[in-house]
Amino acid sequence: MTWGGTVTTKILLDESRLPSRWYNVVPDLPAPPPPPLHPGTREPVGPDDLAPLFPMDLIAQEVSGERFVDIPEEVRDVYRLWRPTPLIRAHRLEHALGTPARIYVKYEGVSPVGSHKPNTAVPQAYYNARQGIRRLTTETGAGQWGSALAFACAQFALECEIWMVRASYDQKPYRRSMMELYGAQVHASPSRLTASGAKILADDPASPGSLGIAISEAVESASPDDTRYALGSVLNHVLMHQTVIGEEALEQLALVGDTPDLIVGCTGGGSNFAGLFFPFLREKLQGRMNPAIRAVEPDACPSFTRGRYAYDFGDTAGFTPLLKMHTLGHDFVPDPIHAGGLRYHGMAPLLSHMYDLDIFEAEAKPQRECFEAGILFARTEGIVPAPEPTHALAAAIAEARHCAETGEPKVILTALCGHGHLDMAAYDRYLSGEMEDHTLPQSRLDEALTTLP
Amino acid sequence: MTWGGTVTTKILLDESRLPSRWYNVVPDLPAPPPPPLHPGTREPVGPDDLAPLFPMDLIAQEVSGERFVDIPEEVRDVYRLWRPTPLIRAHRLEHALGTPARIYVKYEGVSPVGSHKPNTAVPQAYYNARQGIRRLTTETGAGQWGSALAFACAQFALECEIWMVRASYDQKPYRRSMMELYGAQVHASPSRLTASGAKILADDPASPGSLGIAISEAVESASPDDTRYALGSVLNHVLMHQTVIGEEALEQLALVGDTPDLIVGCTGGGSNFAGLFFPFLREKLQGRMNPAIRAVEPDACPSFTRGRYAYDFGDTAGFTPLLKMHTLGHDFVPDPIHAGGLRYHGMAPLLSHMYDLDIFEAEAKPQRECFEAGILFARTEGIVPAPEPTHALAAAIAEARHCAETGEPKVILTALCGHGHLDMAAYDRYLSGEMEDHTLPQSRLDEALTTLP
Numbered sequence: 051m052t053w054g055g056t057v058t059t060k061i062l063l064d065e066s067r068l069p070s071r072w073y074n075v076v077p078d079l080p081a082p083p084p085p086p087l088h089p090g091t092r093e094p095v096g097p098d099d100l101a102p103l104f105p106m107d108l109i110a111q112e113v114s115g116e117r118f119v120d121i122p123e124e125v126r127d128v129y130r131l132w133r134p135t136p137l138i139r140a141h142r143l144e145h146a147l148g149t150p151a152r153i154y155v156k157y158e159g160v161s162p163v164g165s166h167k168p169n170t171a172v173p174q175a176y177y178n179a180r181q182g183i184r185r186l187t188t189e190t191g192a193g194q195w196g197s198a199l200a201f202a203c204a205q206f207a208l209e210c211e212i213w214m215v216r217a218s219y220d221q222k223p224y225r226r227s228m229m230e231l232y233g234a235q236v237h238a239s240p241s242r243l244t245a246s247g248a249k250i251l252a253d254d255p256a257s258p259g260s261l262g263i264a265i266s267e268a269v270e271s272a273s274p275d276d277t278r279y280a281l282g283s284v285l286n287h288v289l290m291h292q293t294v295i296g297e298e299a300l301e302q303l304a305l306v307g308d309t310p311d312l313i314v315g316c317t318g319g320g321s322n323f324a325g326l327f328f329p330f331l332r333e334k335l336q337g338r339m340n341p342a343i344r345a346v347e348p349d350a351c352p353s354f355t356r357g358r359y360a361y362d363f364g365d366t367a368g369f370t371p372l373l374k375m376h377t378l379g380h381d382f383v384p385d386p387i388h389a390g391g392l393r394y395h396g397m398a399p400l401l402s403h404m405y406d407l408d409i410f411e412a413e414a415k416p417q418r419e420c421f422e423a424g425i426l427f428a429r430t431e432g433i434v435p436a437p438e439p440t441h442a443l444a445a446a447i448a449e450a451r452h453c454a455e456t457g458e459p460k461v462i463l464t465a466l467c468g469h470g471h472l473d474m475a476a477y478d479r480y481l482s483g484e485m486e487d488h489t490l491p492q493s494r495l496d497e498a499l500t501t502l503p
Numbered sequence: 504m505t506w507g508g509t510v511t512t513k514i515l516l517d518e519s520r521l522p523s524r525w526y527n528v529v530p531d532l533p534a535p536p537p538p539p540l541h542p543g544t545r546e547p548v549g550p551d552d553l554a555p556l557f558p559m560d561l562i563a564q565e566v567s568g569e570r571f572v573d574i575p576e577e578v579r580d581v582y583r584l585w586r587p588t589p590l591i592r593a594h595r596l597e598h599a600l601g602t603p604a605r606i607y608v609k610y611e612g613v614s615p616v617g618s619h620k621p622n623t624a625v626p627q628a629y630y631n632a633r634q635g636i637r638r639l640t641t642e643t644g645a646g647q648w649g650s651a652l653a654f655a656c657a658q659f660a661l662e663c664e665i666w667m668v669r670a671s672y673d674q675k676p677y678r679r680s681m682m683e684l685y686g687a688q689v690h691a692s693p694s695r696l697t698a699s700g701a702k703i704l705a706d707d708p709a710s711p712g713s714l715g716i717a718i719s720e721a722v723e724s725a726s727p728d729d730t731r732y733a734l735g736s737v738l739n740h741v742l743m744h745q746t747v748i749g750e751e752a753l754e755q756l757a758l759v760g761d762t763p764d765l766i767v768g769c770t771g772g773g774s775n776f777a778g779l780f781f782p783f784l785r786e787k788l789q790g791r792m793n794p795a796i797r798a799v800e801p802d803a804c805p806s807f808t809r810g811r812y813a814y815d816f817g818d819t820a821g822f823t824p825l826l827k828m829h830t831l832g833h834d835f836v837p838d839p840i841h842a843g844g845l846r847y848h849g850m851a852p853l854l855s856h857m858y859d860l861d862i863f864e865a866e867a868k869p870q871r872e873c874f875e876a877g878i879l880f881a882r883t884e885g886i887v888p889a890p891e892p893t894h895a896l897a898a899a900i901a902e903a904r905h906c907a908e909t910g911e912p913k914v915i916l917t918a919l920c921g922h923g924h925l926d927m928a929a930y931d932r933y934l935s936g937e938m939e940d941h942t943l944p945q946s947r948l949d950e951a952l953t954t955l956p
Contacts, residue, residue: 059583062515130512131591131885138584142658160613162885164924204882205595224927231881231930428684429657432584432615471617471924474677477684 059141061302063134068126069297071118072290075328076400078117078335083286083403086371087361089503095371103272103279107177111287119290121173128172128205132161133294137302138466142430144450151453151460152308153446156299156326158467159433163228165468166322167198167282170291174280175202184276185209189239189264192218192390193225194436194468195282200234213239213247213267216259218390224472239264246270246367260383261394262366269369283319284364284373284398292325295465300329303463310341310463312449316441317345317354317412318391320398322467323442330463331409341463343410345401346441348420350488351384353377353397354405354412356495360502362396372503375402378490379498385488387417388476389437395498413445416487420444421480424470436468437476512594514755516587521579522750524571525743528781529853531570531788536739536856539824540814542956548824556725556732560630564740572743574626581625581658585614586747590755591919595883597903604906604913605761606899609752609779611920612886616681618921619775620651620735623744627733628655637729638662642692642717645671645843646678647889647921648735653687666692666700666720669712671843677925692717699723699820713836714847715819722822736772737817737826737851745778748918753782756916763794763916765902769894770798770807770865771844773851775920776895783916784862794916796863798854799894801873803941804837806830806850807858807865809948813955815849825956828855831943832951838941840870841929842890848951866898869940873897874933877923889921890929 076082085094100109111119121129140153158166178186186208190196196212203210212234219226219238226236239259240247246266250257257263265281272279281288303309313330315323323345333339345354353376362377364370376397378384384393397405405412417437424440426447427433435443442464453460470477479485529535538547553562564572574582593606611619631639639661643649649665656663665687672679672691679689692712693700699719703710710716718734725732734741756762766783768776776798786792798807806829816833817823829850831837837846850858858865870890877893879900880886888896895917906913923930932938 058518059580060518060585062517064515065511065513127512128885132513162881162887168885201885205885223931224924227927227931227934228887228924230934231878231887231927233882425684428615429686432581432621432654432658434615434681434684469924471677471681471922472927474680474684474925478676478680481680481683 058306059139061137061139061305063298063302065130067301068129068133069121069294071120073293073297073329073332074114074117074119074290075331076286077115078332079404080407083400084374086373089363089368089372099371103269105177105181105183105278107180108174108287111290112285122176125173125176129294134298135160137299138431140431143427146426146430147447147450147454149450149454150457151450151462153450154303154461154463156295156463156465157433158295158465159469163194163197163201164471165194165198165436166292166295166325167195168201169294169325170282170288170321171198171202172205173291175199175206175208178278179206179208183208183278185211186278186280187211187268187271188280188282189213189261189268191215191261191393193222193229194391196234196236197225197228197232198282199280200229200232203234204232210234211271212236213241213264215239215261215264216257217386239267241267244270260366262380265365266367266369269365283321284396286400288321289324289398289400292321293328295325296327296329299326299463300333308461309339311460312342312344312462314344314346314442314445314462314464316392316438316467317347317397318394318438320401322465324398324401326465327410344445345410345412346445347412347414348387348389348392348441349414349416350387350490351378351393352414352490355414356490357397358499358502359402359406362502364396373399375399376405378495379501381501382498387488388473389417389441391438392441415441415444416489418480418485418487421477421485423447433466434470435466436470437473439466439468511759512592514590514592514758516751516755518583520754521582521586522574522747524573526746526750526782526785527567527570527572527743528784529739530568531785532857533860536853537827539826542816542821542825552824556722558630558634558636558731560633561627561740564743565738575629578626578629582747587751588613590752591884593884596880599879599883600900600903600907602903602907603910604903604915606903607756607914607916609748609916609918610886611748611918612922616647616650616654617924618647618651618889619745619748619778620648621654622747622778623735623741623774624651624655625658626744628652628659628661631731632659632661636661636731638664639731639733640664640721640724641733641735642666642714642721644668644714644846646675646682647844649687649689650678650681650685651735652733653682653685656687657685663687664724665689666694666717668692668714668717669710670839692720694720697723713819715833718818719820719822722818736774737849739853741774742777742851742853745774746781748778749780749782752779752916753786761914762792764913765795765797766916767797767799767895767898768918769845769891769920770800770850771847771891773854775918777851777854779918797898798863798865799898800865800867801840801842801845801894802867802869803840803943804831804846805867805943808867809943810850811952811955812855812859815955817849826852828852829858830955831948832954834954835951840941841926842870842894844891845894868894868897869942871933871938871940874930874938876900886919887923888919889923890926892919892921
């Protein structure tokens with residue numbers, strides 16, 4: 051089989067085409083998203099409430115009404131280490147599926163840490179450094195976000211302290227090593243370094259931890275004057291930073307004269323999906339294209355498809371403001387599926403609002419179908435996907451198979467938000483036949499939702 | 504610190520600039536390399552002797568006198584999944600070193616398996632498939648080559664059977680998982696599936712294996728009519744396939760108007776180093792540039808700097824032809840340094856010949872200096888290097904520091920032949936202070952050399 055060099059495989063952009071602005075979707079929406087509330091007063095939180103946690107530039111971005119925000123040159127200089135990222139036309143996958151669909155994959159795995167997370171870690175580190183902050187704290191589950199922030203802090207000479215969910219800390223030592231390699235300090239969570247961690251350990255000395263607990267510890271540790279907290283997803287400014295993904299993809303698709311019929315992304319907190327589709331939504335709202343847009347989540351943690359749209363805490367201990375979002379309840383602990391980055395009880399408030407406005411659709415997938423898609427992708431296109439984006443690949447493949455039946459030459463765009471070289475144990479489990487699906491039982495969901503504040 | 508977008512970080516080539524020919528350095532040398540010899544007769548081996556092991560196209564390439572060999576379109580189509588690879592100007596590393604030197608890094612870690620190995624795995628699989636071969640066998644140490652061949656076999660619907668050194672099989676399960684993900688069958692070596700493996704196990708049931716033993720098993724298994732053997736380094740055709748690295752780098756440096764003063768690469772079997780410098784040597788021989796060229800090897804396995812230039816076997820059991828090369832003796836087992844890809848007793852015969860002709864220089868490095876260089880690179884440039892190329896980075900950094908003293912603005916070119924995301928355990932060991940250097944004692948070397956045939 052050969053295409054004889056007549057078709058492009060990777061659509062590249064020169065560094066000179068690196069986006070110079072992030073896109074803020076909020077002013078283009080028919081209604082603004084509901085504000086975060088103070089848990090005590092139930093009044094909207096203001097900049098002063100957030101100032102102990104975030105630098106002022108990021109707080110301003112969080113509530114900005116500007117459609118575009120300039121990307122500082124210092125941030126673009128770091129982005130240039132790996133951006134613009136390639137857009138891949140998945141010819142070999144299409145051939146294997148016998149589909150007339152054209153599948154495009156925006157590949158973020160070429161970043162130094164192998165995922166899309168540095169797109170926001172870098173500006174977050176930059177704005178903190180510019181404000182004279184000395185140290186950042188954060189949490190990490192499987193370690194993708196922690197390694198991105200550790201890398202970013204190394205670029206701007208910030209100290210970095212990371213609470214890593216105990217289960218991952220023990221089972222995934224390589225991600226911890228990567229954070230330490232970049233100079234970060236890593237603690238297993240729950241830890242005895244914080245009151246919230248100590249309280250959990252007092253109740254259960256063998257607690258495996260959770261993302262919600264780790265967030266509580268990192269937030270608690272951010273109180274001193276020279277320390278702030280960084281969050282890797284969920285917030286408006288994080289989603290905005292990720293729009294470099296979609297801006298580049300928009301330009302890359304234009305280079306080959308295609309517009310998408312379907313945009314599909316995986317969602318944990320939602321930043322990778324948002325970063326991909328927001329710029330395309332802008333074009334859609336202006337009548338220049340009309341893609342269907344779809345979020346894919348794991349059926350073990352189905353915030354969009356089965357969660358409640360309600361005010362809830364972002365963490366387990368209840369330190370964060372109340373966020374209106376699709377949630378499974380802030381002390382819900384999802385089953386241990388291998389897509390660690392999708393195991394969060396909530397969803398970005400901005401995306402939750404947009405889902406409520408029917409701007410996009412959502413579906414949930416069991417993990418074995420996703421791993422099967424990941425293996426097909428690896429055997430055809432070479433790249434081993436991280437478990438998270440296999441959810442989007444599974445949906446793209448299902449759509450392409452449908453096109454094979456109907457004959458429709460649909461253009462499908464998806465984001466491959468990271469490579470899976472640090473997730474081989476999960477593939478091993480799938481290949482050995484030991485992997486199970488973990489559909490959330492209704493009774494457990496009902497019980498979890500009773501904890502909503 | 505910002506460069507304000509005024510300087511390029513990544514020098515990219517469009518897919519249309521993917522090389523269309525491999526460069527064969529042999530006809531440009533003042534004398535041809537000594538031929539491989541039949542171990543029984545000590546006569547040069549001919550195509551018929553090699554035909555049970557390799558397809559005819561590769562045998563023809565192995566002895567070719569043509570300066571250029573066209574790359575089949577089917578191979579270029581697969582190369583396009585990741586090639587051309589970026590050439591990175593390491594501004595941040597230069598800044599950290601305070602050097603006037605300009606450091607360029609040709610980065611091969613963007614390939615699906617994270618190293619330069621698919622550059623030859625893909626054509627090897629292609630030529631075997633074209634000859635109607637059904638199955639390939641090979642050996643792998645740490646797993647880089649095995650995953651590359653498994654990926655390549657998946658592209659051309661070949662079965663792939665891999666003998667993986669027992670010590671790595673047990674300690675590095677993730678590389679094994681990657682090979683299986685691509686559909687390969689992986690055995691720990693020594694195994695009871697071959698006579699040579701069974702013999703080793705009879706003497707030592709707990710044998711940790713070695714690359715030499717695994718080669719014996721893979722070669723032994725390649726005898727049936729429909730099965731051939733594939734080697735990931737050492738041979739002329741392998742080195743030639745890797746010249747896509749140097750051809751691209753030559754064009755990329757020309758785009759920014761630089762010519763190298765020093766080219767430095769790490770050497771195990773030598774294919775990555777050869778692939779980088781052969782095209783530059785061609786330009787040097789034609790008087791268009793005059794770079795110094797330097798190989799860097801681990802001081803635990805110093806084939807160039809302390810080995811003997813003599814005829815020796817490529818494997819432990821003595822199944823291969825005799826190759827004239829810099830060798831430490833075919834049953835020498837290097838200390839367990841973390842750069843698994845550099846732990847081979849011999850060196851490519853073509854490179855050994857060129858070293859004997861003083862075409863390049865060589866030095867040996869202890870592993871701690873190399874890991875220190877790898878960490879400095881990661882903290883400045885983001886990419887975590889595999890342990891093997893940290894040897895070349897250490898030499899490039901030493902040269903750049905020297906330039907900081909002399910004020911010379913030298914242009915240094917090196918190859919970063921793979922990322923280290925699957926080698927985090929090694930970095931962990933370095934960071935915890937537990938890593939040791941392993942300089943080879945003279946008495947052990949003397950003893951190893953007594954086994955030369």
